[in-house]
Amino acid sequence: MWTILGGVVLIFWSFSTYMSGSFTPYWFYHIELGLFKIPISIVSFYIGTSMIINYKKIELEKKEFFSICLNCEEVFDNKNLQDGKCPHCEGIDTVDIEKYYKDKKEKEKEKETKIDKDKI
């Protein structure tokens, strides 16, 4: 999430740098960039857009997570998986372990409420 925000800020910053032709960090200093404004704004715009485009990848790389195979119920480190498929069961997708346990809990809750309703 912060990656997107940073990217947006960088893009805005690149535009304002290009428009004003000056660099004002913290709004105290005022540096005239002259012709340097073009490469500087292009570079910051490029970094900003690539941050937004790659944010999912960056967030995924930052976060270590595990996934579970629905077939053999073995847990894997997501980094070692190819396309999120289980190496033991061919073509079976693995599921994010947090999501797996959340779904399991919800299903159990549903069961409980169902039983309660049957009793009534």
Ligand SMILES: [Zn+2]
């Ligand atoms: Zn498996």
